Amino acid sequence: MSIPSNSKIGNGPRRPVGWTSVIAALSARMAWLSLYLSVLVRHPLEGLAIAWWWLARRRLRALGRLRAAAAGLPQVYRWWSVLHRSSFEDPWPPGLPAPHIIIHLHLASGHDAEAARRACLSVFRQSYTAWTLIVTTQDGTPILPHHAGLHIAPGTFPTRAAALRHVLATASCEYIVPIDSSIQLTRGALHAYAATISDMSPAASRSIHPVVYADQDELDEHGNQTNPWLKPEWNPEMFVAQDYLSAACALPRQAAWSTLERAPSLDETPDDGIVSCLLAYMLIGQNAPSPVHIDYIAATTADRAWQILPPGRMEAIRRLLPDASMKRGPFGTLDCTHPVPPFAPKVSIIVPTRDRIDLLRPCIDSVLRLTDYPDYELIIVDNGSRENETLAYFDQASGDLRVRVLRWPYAYNYSAINNFAVAQASGQYICLLNNDTEVIAPQWLSVMMSHAIGQDIGAVGARLLYADRSIQHAGVVIGMGGAAGHAHRGIPEDDPGYFAQSLIARQATAVTAACLVVSKAKFESVGGLDERDLAIAYNDIDLCLKLRGQGLRNIYEPRALLYHYESKSRGLDFAPEHLARYLRELGVFQQRWSTVGFRDPTHHRMLDPASETYRLKV
Incomplete structure (x- = not known):
């Protein structure tokens, strides 16, 4: 199966224009008003003080107090999402070539059909249109919503690893976005990946392209997006201890394929852990370029999915770091200890x-x-x-x-x-x-x-x-x-x-x-x-x-x-x-x-720089 590698849709300005701009501005104003009313209800005296400063035309002070008062409110993420709406959610105007992106969804035997449908719909709703969704299955043709961009791969695949190997071998594109049925892409996810890939294009002559990863959130029990994980830049020690990439990433196809070829043990990896283990083999102990981080929430996972250690990950890292001792840590983490030399330095x-x-x-x-x-x-x-x-x-x-x-x-x-x-x-x-x-x-x-x-x-x-x-x-x-x-x-x-x-x-x-x-x-x-x-x-x-x-x-x-x-x-x-x-x-x-406004790579720019406990910057 051959997939087109590029499509002409353009990656021009990434700012809202026309009616989109008007709607975005109105939504932001309504969000601020809703935020203020919630503060007024929960903290009446502070709400009145904010109103007084606003009417006194000390609006920066009013907004500063509103941000501080709103930081602890339970609805703050919903408001934050409106106030910081990304232009990745807008379509690209035509004119410039944009990279074609493959999304791979594998459905195992007995998969949740409704979850698979939601995952597919999240792809269909993308603001970016130069994509193909390839679905592979373990046991036959699934019942999925129809879309011209959906391709169901012929045949069956015993594992997600085998299916991923097939997609990597047959697709003619630079990047593949792997998802499972528990993940939904946000509207601007593919736009964000494509923009980042395009920005790297001047260095396209490099022999190995980097992994690209983005931020993520999760669905609560009521189906609301919550708990945003605004991630740091590439952090090798953190990646060994915690998989913070695989739920929201784009894999460079050639590098991923080469890794599967040289690491046949990955074929035995459980479905839920293959992307995590593949990333470990691509990044740990390899002369690979540092992964590139996008400051954008590109994926929504199941509730508390980040707390689950991907199956096979500990075994994979143990093979990659044979001298280190390894044990499970809390919240889906790994406790990895490297040995000190026998003749320990003084x-x-x-x-x-x-x-x-x-x-x-x-x-x-x-x-x-x-x-x-x-x-x-x-x-x-x-x-x-x-x-x-x-x-x-x-x-x-x-x-x-x-x-x-x-x-x-x-x-x-x-x-x-x-x-x-x-x-x-x-x-x-x-x-x-x-x-x-x-x-x-x-x-x-x-x-x-x-x-x-x-x-x-x-x-x-x-x-x-x-x-x-x-x-x-x-x-x-x-x-x-x-x-x-x-x-x-x-x-x-x-x-x-x-x-x-x-x-x-x-x-x-x-x-x-x-x-x-x-x-x-x-x-x-x-x-x-x-x-x-x-x-x-x-x-x-x-x-x-x-x-x-x-x-x-x-x-x-x-x-x-x-x-x-x-x-x-x-x-x-x-x-x-x-x-x-x-x-x-x-x-x-x-x-x-130059610490005022310093961009610390371990601390996301949309986290409040005035808080030592990682609050959203409203």
Whole structure:
């Protein structure tokens, strides 16, 4: 069966025009009005304040308060969808060639006929028309709605893998969108894929085209779209831990076909897991181009489908990463641990302190008592302690051959203290550790080192909890609040956060130095911490961004679990005696890294940059 590779429909302007523009504007106005009325009903005083600011012609303030008040409303996604309607939902004007896209739907024996019908109708309703829907079946001709673009492949196929192999072999197109009967494409899905493919066309001479993936939502029990998953850019560690691509993706046909040819074990993959496993073989450990992300919700899945581990995925990744240990994690995730070499590199754990024995003793004792990593030294850097109990504890701790005490008798400068200690450290790797932390998980340093030894890895950060076991740190997002913020701060320890991202190892743009592991050589290659302009605040985030600038990736590792009694030893930055210094360092950091409006690749642009708990940006 031969499928046409291109069709002339054009990929011109992607903005609404004519009546479409008028209707979109009216819909947005109605959405704002509906949003305001809901706020007024639920929060009358705030609703009246918003109205007052609006009538006083302070409309930016009114809209800002309306957005903040609406963020927690249950209907916010419905309003958000109207307010941020995409031009992908409009037809393309004729004029320019557009790529032909194949959609593949496989129907197994005993499939849900109504679900298959809905999946087909979602394709028929596309704003983009240069497509062909190929349906393959396990046991004969299905009863489906008629459409000129629907082709039922002749014959039967014992598995979805066999059917996909047939489609990849016979279609003459660049990309194939695989769906099953539980997935419905949103109206602009194929337009979004086609636009992205067209935008890549100047580099069409490349030998391998990238996977393209998009955002997704799900249907609740009442059939309403809900729970949008606004995804990060390509994140290799996250993909190993969690399949966030397969429900909404376009596969480059040639690369997918080649992968099936070299990995015959994929033919045995269960139907529900074949696309996930195929993607794993295409992307893990391969010299493949990074997948391209589209900021658009292209697929609607069944309720909580994201929480299901695709069948066969763990076995596939185990074959791809044979040296790693693998077990199931919560919410459909995988817990993958890479081994540390038999002769583990030495780590120098650096703990600056000034008195506060009530904090220092639990920190040091927990490291020495619980840490299962085989080779480390612990360097306590004394910044002018005076209390007899603290000085006596230094003598006591020094009796352990793993412990050294260094003296830094100068004004407090976090960056300078740590740079000084790093220069004295004997380890190949450095762990910066605050004195107001306490180890919980014995494997904390081992799992951090399993990442840190990677040649392309910069800093590795831990999962830190407040004393009440709510999250203090689960990675840092640049641009939050105009500077940087801690992802998932304040949520309970067992809360998965935004689509389980607090629970999985993944790339983070930055991590906090309250507990940070990095190669000594890499630390020194970027000049260490900035002791001149960032003596106390933002020096750790600055370090991570310098490492990132060298092409290195920073990692958040949730299995490295510690308490962090934040800033108890040095005081809060917003205390009156520290505020001027903090604002000066904030200004340096913002200017150096242009953090206002920064597009963090780990944080979707349509998530609220003022929220550390991943709310929609209304």
